[in-house]
Amino acid sequence: MYKAEVDKARYRERLREAILARLPEVVLAPGFLLAPDADAPIRIRVPDLEMPFLRPARAGDGTGGRGQGGGGRPGDEAGEAVEVLVPRSEIEALLFEALALPRLEPKSHEEVATGEKHRGTVRRGPMPRLDRRRTMVEMLKAGVLSEDTLRFRDRRPVRTRVAKAVVVLVRDSSGSMAAEERRFLVRVATYWTVRWLRRTYEHVELRFVIHSVEAEEVDEERFFTRHLNGGTHISSGLLLAEEILRGYPADIWNAYLLAFSDSENFDADTPRVLATLERLLGGLAFAGYGHVNAGNGGQGFLRQLEHLAARYDHFRVGRIVRREDVGPWLQHMFGGEVA
């Protein structure tokens, strides 16, 4: 092994520790959401990674160097953090490693023709594909060069198993979910879920559903921004999801369902929610629910969901109340034994 590989491993270990120490912050780094698909490096504050050296206080930095424990920048209590630029892919790898998310085992695959390759020889074929070596061997065996001794390389299509996932995201967009912060939390949780699924599946298709008492399918932009008037019938969103999933045969697609709500569902609707969920769980690879509510509302509904989750290994219910809950929520959703 190269000496540099050893040192790189040591550096990456330090980086991993640093990122681990700041996990809740890292998950929320604005760079991820601002440009979800770019591979631009992300600026994150991590403790103690750069080798420090003596340098002048930055211009305009009035607090720089006021000594005897009085210094430090605001919001930097530890006084030990530095900003580093790390490629997004690097952070993601470390993050998923740190969250100890298991590798997903896709259940369904599709065979897709991905190219051709030469395998073996045949007796007929175009001259450019003549296998000179094999022809020579055959000729020597037969003692004569004839049509029968010609051998051509055979081309066969190569089929590769491609794992595909469809993710239906259902968001309660009733009046109570309109708050900026709640939408932000949903957005972050969704982002990381999708990033994580993309690590397993070559192909991930996203479908977006919003609902109040009635559901509609929307595009990604509207999913995060739109709000509807009226109360909450979560079942409407689930029923539409069920409808959508009918278009994805289970032998090819691994289906995921993620729902976010403040759980303040109409009581009369709750039995229908549970029934629909039970039905859906039969065909789903995984279903997750994010409870986005800092108040006391919706506890009854939440408890009923948790009862249901206790019976299904591939259904998880978690709370995302504050920003720092996103990391643990992900861990709760996808950690452990989910296959």
Next chain:
Amino acid sequence: MRQRWETYLPKLSAAARALGLQPIPSVYEEVDRETLHELAAYGIPGVHGHWLYGRAYWQHESAHDRGLETIYELVCHLEPAVTYLLADNRWEEQLFVLAHVQGHLDFFGRNHLMRQQNPHMHSVMAAASERWHGYAAAFGAEAVEAVMDVGFMFLSHVNPHAGHKRPAETPTHAVVEELMRPRGRFDDLLDLGRPATKTDGRVVQGRVEVHRGDALALPKEAAALERWLAEQEAQGVGEEDVLYVLAHATSPPLPEWKRDILIGMRELALYFLPQRRTKLLDEGWASYWEGQLLDALELPEEAHLISAEMHSRIAGTPSAGGRLNVYWLGCELFRHLERQGRDVFEIAAVEDDQSFLRTWLDEDFVRRHRVLAEAVYGDEGKRLFQDPTAPTKKPWEVWRDRLAESFAVAPALPVRVHENTRGRFVLHTVDGQVPDDVYARRVLGGLRRLFDDDRDVVLRWGEGRGEELRA
């Protein structure tokens, strides 16, 4: 098997000599990309590992993967020099790289700073690394790393003249030297211009008489003063090369193994110092000659095309990635000087980057290459010939000086050893510059772990109470 480019080596050497170059002997080795990235991270073979090198290696790797960087070669100034070439280059590319390398090899033997490099540094480092592995076995890899950390923190402060000269003057020294100065009859006249705030006094019959400003608790006997001065020198007071003082002048001395690591890291930093001071000259010199060398060979047209393409890609534009392209600047400035009939060989021998620019960048060159200023300084560069803000210097002169200044190799925040006794280790920033709080605390923490005792470790930048940090 003999590579095609190898057959051109003798011709290339002959062409170099015919043009007046004297490349030092080199061995040539083709390596894969990983090895080249590794060598680029450490600088020379044999260096003891540290995660900072791992990061550099990783940065080379990822810059390469994203298409931002290609390393074609690495030439180590050793004896003999070692030229590492990337194995998967085409032979035409390899030939171009070799022509470029001849410039480096000549520069190593020609430039007065490069000639000071210890050409056996790889052996020195390999032997050191072997000892340090022993320390790691005895005291733990973490402990070795912690000492190396301090080495890295003060790497930019090294000075080849540390210990060989009088310590740089501290305010205290200035006062003492003033006191010790023999007085003549007319000194009172000379003293008239001196500011009254400065400590004033003289040595009369072996005793120090201080008239005013006696803020410094100085010995009162002249002999004691001499002893005091010698003591200060022995403690490295006034020294800016912190690693030198840590390795050689702390009281009590650090454990032998810590000193060994600090000395080794300082040696390595001193080895690279000439390179850091001549980056522009070295790359400019190599880019200036590469085309001339290849022109002297009889090559297939294809090879000429490839080398022209590579030259223009590397040295063809004033800015590279938004920063000044040193290949371009050095090469163009040498061409400019050649057109003026200057002795470029002499210039390559005696200058460093800073003096090269300050001495030889003239108005004609700046006018010819306004694009340079604009590329690097944007709108500010456009005003270069109009802006009347500097009355004593022409704008282009101001700009030239600033450009030269940007090539200065100096620590970001120079410090001097202010006190170095059993109980106290005090650094003082030069010119009272205020340090960055966060980094300074961590540096002091590093020193604290290095000493591993109860001495005060302090960084000061003024005389007031609030103007210091403690570990």
